[in-house]
Amino acid sequence: MGFKHKDIIALRDLTKEEILLLLDTAENMREINSRDIKKVPTLRGKTIINLFYEASTRTRTSFEIAAKRLSADAVNISPSTSSATKGETLLDTAKNLMAMKPDIIVMRHAISGAHYFLAKRLPCSIINAGDGAHEHPSQGLLDMLTMRDRFGKLDGLKVAIVGDVTHSRVARSNIQGLTKMGSQVFLAGPPTMIPTGAEKLGNVTVCNSMNEAIDGADVVMMLRIQLERQGKTLLPTLKEYSRYYGLNPENLKLAKKDAMVMHPGPINRGVELSSYVADGDQSHVMKQVENGVAVRMAMLYHVSGGELTAE
Amino acid sequence: MGDGTTVILDENGTKRALTRIAHEILERNKGVSDLVLVGIRTGGVHIARELALRLEEIEGESVAVGEVDITLYRDDIKGHASHLPVGKTDIPFSLEGKKVVLVDDVLYTGRTIRAAMDAVMDHGRPDSIQLAVLIDRGHRELPIRADFVGRNVPTSQKEIIQVQFNDESRPVDVLLQK
Numbered sequence: 001m002g003f004k005h006k007d008i009i010a011l012r013d014l015t016k017e018e019i020l021l022l023l024d025t026a027e028n029m030r031e032i033n034s035r036d037i038k039k040v041p042t043l044r045g046k047t048i049i050n051l052f053y054e055a056s057t058r059t060r061t062s063f064e065i066a067a068k069r070l071s072a073d074a075v076n077i078s079p080s081t082s083s084a085t086k087g088e089t090l091l092d093t094a095k096n097l098m099a100m101k102p103d104i105i106v107m108r109h110a111i112s113g114a115h116y117f118l119a120k121r122l123p124c125s126i127i128n129a130g131d132g133a134h135e136h137p138s139q140g141l142l143d144m145l146t147m148r149d150r151f152g153k154l155d156g157l158k159v160a161i162v163g164d165v166t167h168s169r170v171a172r173s174n175i176q177g178l179t180k181m182g183s184q185v186f187l188a189g190p191p192t193m194i195p196t197g198a199e200k201l202g203n204v205t206v207c208n209s210m211n212e213a214i215d216g217a218d219v220v221m222m223l224r225i226q227l228e229r230q231g232k233t234l235l236p237t238l239k240e241y242s243r244y245y246g247l248n249p250e251n252l253k254l255a256k257k258d259a260m261v262m263h264p265g266p267i268n269r270g271v272e273l274s275s276y277v278a279d280g281d282q283s284h285v286m287k288q289v290e291n292g293v294a295v296r297m298a299m300l301y302h303v304s305g306g307e308l309t310a311e
Numbered sequence: 312m313g314d315g316t317t318v319i320l321d322e323n324g325t326k327r328a329l330t331r332i333a334h335e336i337l338e339r340n341k342g343v344s345d346l347v348l349v350g351i352r353t354g355g356v357h358i359a360r361e362l363a364l365r366l367e368e369i370e371g372e373s374v375a376v377g378e379v380d381i382t383l384y385r386d387d388i389k390g391h392a393s394h395l396p397v398g399k400t401d402i403p404f405s406l407e408g409k410k411v412v413l414v415d416d417v418l419y420t421g422r423t424i425r426a427a428m429d430a431v432m433d434h435g436r437p438d439s440i441q442l443a444v445l446i447d448r449g450h451r452e453l454p455i456r457a458d459f460v461g462r463n464v465p466t467s468q469k470e471i472i473q474v475q476f477n478d479e480s481r482p483v484d485v486l487l488q489k
Contacts, residue, residue, distance in 0.1 A: 002395075021396065024396065024397075025396065025397045028380070028397045028398060028399045028400075029397065031399065031400050031401070032383075035433065035434065036435075037433045037434075039433070040383040040384060040430075040433070041383070041384060041429065042383040042384070042385075070383075298397075301383075301397065
């Protein structure tokens with residue numbers, strides 16, 4: 001099957017087969033990242049703009065490396081250097097960028113829906129690198145790839161997602177992706193951080209406690225407390241949060257013996273994860289980062305399209 | 312067999328052609344020292360494995376076989392449509408100082424071979440690259456020719472050459488469809 005989408009904005013828009021295609025492509029792209037010459041000519045001559053209205057280190061760098069490994073020209077624009085600081089609207093910024101003929105815009109924006117807005121108006125491909133509390137599809141895909149590496153499948157896995165689910169685009173993409181692939185998702189977090197109606201998202205169970213969610217889990221995915229945002233208003237204290245919703249060697253024993261520990265980063269050490277767990281044998285955090293490049297290469301490759309005349 | 316389909320090589324003919332190519336490879340390279348085979352996915356990989364079996368039968372020494380997927384090296388990506396799935400490249404040995412025999416089932420425009428050579432060179436710098444194909448059907452668009460050919464088959468561009476493999480990925484026959 002082929003990939004027919006011009007844009008990738010949310011995993012909720014993709015079918016199970018399309019997600020599988022992206023994961024399979026990423027798996028084969030990994031070979032390039034292990035070579036001495038980490039470059040293929042696939043997107044030679046294509047221009048990719050990384051338009052990041054919010055701070056990012058790993059996602060932006062990962063997209064930039066992915067673009068360069070496929071031989072595309074990648075340009076980075078961050079909020080402090082863009083005309084957004086002078087009051088220019090998103091559409092005006094995008095139209096001006098379009099005049100420079102990019103093929104793909106990879107965008108992070110604080111407003112959910114900003115990507116759909118641009119995708120309807122611009123001829124180039126739009127890839128969502130995070131939009132508000134909506135979705136973060138590349139993170140969802142790299143998480144799924146990391147889980148599939150470990151278990152060889154996604155179907156039937158018990159995945160616990162713990163923390164600020166309400167404001168987590170990572171959680172939303174994972175819920176969309178994982179439930180489509182047949183995993184069971186268990187959510188836990190302070191009641192102020194669990195969205196109402198979360199059960200309606202698919203094969204999702206909202207638990208009363210963290211222990212209930214991670215009991216017998218194959219994967220424990222910890223979410224970052226966004227200290228710069230709602231972390232200050234929705235929590236009494238970080239110490240209390242850590243006591244009830246932090247992962248440590250004791251409560252990790254409730255999960256399956258070799259359960260995977262995942263975190264989208266950056267980690268607030270001692271809050272979501274104890275250092276012992278973050279650096280322990282069960283942590284797959286660095287593997288997630290490594291898989292991020294391959295997944296983003298797969299996304300850029302498939303949205304760039306191409307009619308191929310088979311020889 | 313449907314109308315308009317001709318058997319170019321039957322099973323025995325295919326075996327004989329591959330055996331002859333194996334002898335020619337040995338003759339040209341004076342044995343299997345520093346020789347490796349790299350098959351172009353997917354038909355070329357099957358043919359490369361067949362050649363490796365024959366080389367081992369004749370020389371008593373095994374020859375390493377790698378596989379290369381050329382999807383990411385194609386020169387015909389255009390517009391917005393669906394992409395071909397990316398296959399796996401697996402060359403689990405160093406190419407430095409090696410004599411590489413690139414193997415494909417059918418040689419046509421030469422663009423696949425050009426892409427495969429680029430892919431091989433990205434994995435290292437071999438001493439030389441030679442090309443072995445089961446069928447050469449002509450219509451080259453690039454200055455590329457095979458060193459070892461099982462059968463030259465003059466075709467029109469409307470015709471289709473199909474190398475058929477059994478469930479164990481061994482070649483069964485070669486068909487020409489008009």
